[in-house]
Amino acid sequence: MNELIHLGPFDLAVAAVLVVAAGCISLAMRLDIEKRLALSALRTVVQLGLVGLILERVFAIRRPIFVVLILAVMIFFAGREAARRSTRRYPGIRFDAWLAMAATCLIVGTLVTQVVVGVKPWYDPQYVIPLLGMILGNSLTGVSLCLERFLEHLSARKHEVELMLAFGATRGEALAGPMRAAVRTGMIPVTNMMAAAGIVALPGMMTGQILAGAPPMQAVAYQIVIMFMLAGANAIGSMIIASAAARRLVAADGRLRSERLGE
Amino acid sequence: MSVILRCGPLEARDGEGRELYRGVVVEILEGKLTLLKGPSGSGKTTLLRQLVGLNATEGCVRRLAGRDYTQKILPCWRGAVTLLMQDSPVLPGTIEHNLRFPFSCRSAEGRLFDDERAAELLDIVGLGGIPMDRSAGALSGGERHRLALVRGLLWSPSILVADEPLSGLDTVRAQRCFDLLLEFAHRPGRAVLCVLHDAVLGRGTDRTLNLVNGRLEAG
Structure with missing residues (x-):
């Protein structure tokens, strides 16, 4: 099996540029969804982060x-x-x-x-x-x-x-x-x-x-x-x-x- | 004149919680067309719906031709005491499907759809020219009422309960439909209870029940 390419904080920050770009489009076109977009992006990070932490624990404990x-x-x-x-x-x-x-x-x-x-x-x-x-x-x-x-x-x-x-x-x-x-x-x-x-x-x-x-x-x-x-x-x-x-x-x-x- | 149906006591409240009627017992005589009258808002539609068991009732005893119908066998009761609902809704599908669907229910209990009688009745009410495979949804309000009436007559329950079955019909057609109801009511083992919007038609009825001030009185 190939070595996995690991993603670090820097990679995620670069990816965030894309969400910001989406926000800019919303502002430029007055779509009025930039706030929801920001909130949703934040929720994605927080929710998935929490899930990741929990899963790591559960995988480690295996009970x-x-x-x-x-x-x-x-x-x-x-x-x-x-x-x-x-x-x-x-x-x-x-x-x-x-x-x-x-x-x-x-x-x-x-x-x-x-x-x-x-x-x-x-x-x-x-x-x-x-x-x-x-x-x-x-x-x-x-x-x-x-x-x-x-x-x-x-x-x-x-x-x-x-x-x-x-x-x-x-x-x-x-x-x-x-x-x-x-x-x-x-x-x-x-x-x-x-x-x-x-x-x-x-x-x-x-x-x-x-x-x-x-x-x-x-x-x-x-x-x-x-x-x-x-x-x-x-x-x-x-x-x-x-x-x-x-x-x-x-x-x-x-x-x-x-x-x-x-x- | 024997009482074929007895149902009660019934009570109901309107949307705002005001009492419409209380302790009402409906009695229908065999072989008669009974007209239910009352000022608008007195609860006639509610009373009919409670009678057939489409609206909730409490402690109501239903008896038809010497047999008691408990809450458990309400579908059976509705098959025998059948309501033609106000505004005559139709099922999606053809006119034929709309006439035939009750006969495929368990409540049909061996009743068979009579094609000849259907054609005859459709002719009498003035729907004979419309192809049976036409979508029922395309019918006008008056046509729906007539279709509902034909279905009810074909179904031939013991008691036909009709809530303004003739609204939206011109005088000649309304009279023709009313005559069909009258003829049905006069058969042995049958009866009709109906609410009519048109007082003129009601002259041919055998008996009147008045729902006034929360009480039901024979007039």
Whole structure:
């Protein structure tokens, strides 16, 4: 394997010139995003820096309890973010998003790390944390899109749902259409990503592995696993969040509880 | 004259928390078209929606033709006491899909879609000339009301509950649609409860219920 080229503080400072350039463009064109850009850049540095420090510690200690703890924190924030991205909300939305993220993480994460990759020991942070991080980060997009679409349907097209309920359709029958549409929406980004993989751009993880000196075919094998993993994660996550939201917003006796749905 | 449906007690409040009505028990007579009247804002739509179980109710007992329907089997109740909703919403898709969809629900319980009767009813209400594969979303408000009425009649529930089913129709068409409702109501084992915006049409009804000052009175 080739020697890695290490990046030092000086290299990062040079890279910062590019963000400053983006800021200058914003000022020159009055885009009015320079403040947000600066804040976001700062957050990137601070957040990633902290993550790096924590990961170094966790990698050094290699204790399962820390790995599980970190995963729990990641799931917590992913669920919170998924719920926050929705423009409509209902009581319990955060719990449902959290449930969707946790279940996805558990099902897909276990399958990939323990069966496909076969990580030994089972909690090896070098594999478990980045892989589950990718599952969470990606299914977060799918889950929030799915949720947004589903709630939009129940709000803007509630009369269609009630029309079916009025003719005796059960909750499942009345919501089958909206749920299908929502889960399909949640799956769009990952389907697009799989279709375009390698043609439009090299996927981030594969690029990372190649930069880190891995043989391209190995990087490709990992990337394929990742893509399939993300497809599964998005489908499962979307299905869970749509079912959970459905149960909260339509009573078991088939009554739409629009009053629970707010902006 | 026997009571075929009994539902209550019902109570409701408006958006600002003011009481609309309380302790209301709805009784519908078999083979009759009952008109529900009341000043606007008195809660007629809410009452109809509570009756069919689309709005929440508490401690309400629903009984139809000697059978009690618990909260658990509300979908079953709605299949038998079916509401034609105000503004007659349509599902995305064709006119045919909009007529047929209830028949693919579990609540259909063996009911079959009658193509001949559908064509006949569409002709009577003046929708006969529109191709069945046309998108229902393109229909005008009046056409939607007529489509909803045809669907309701084809579905043929025990009780047809209609919330302003004839609004937006000209006098001749409204009368023709009203006659269909009347004819349906007069069949054995059937009844109609409806709210009409037009008092003139209401002259042909068999019975009137007035929702006034939070109470339901037979008029």
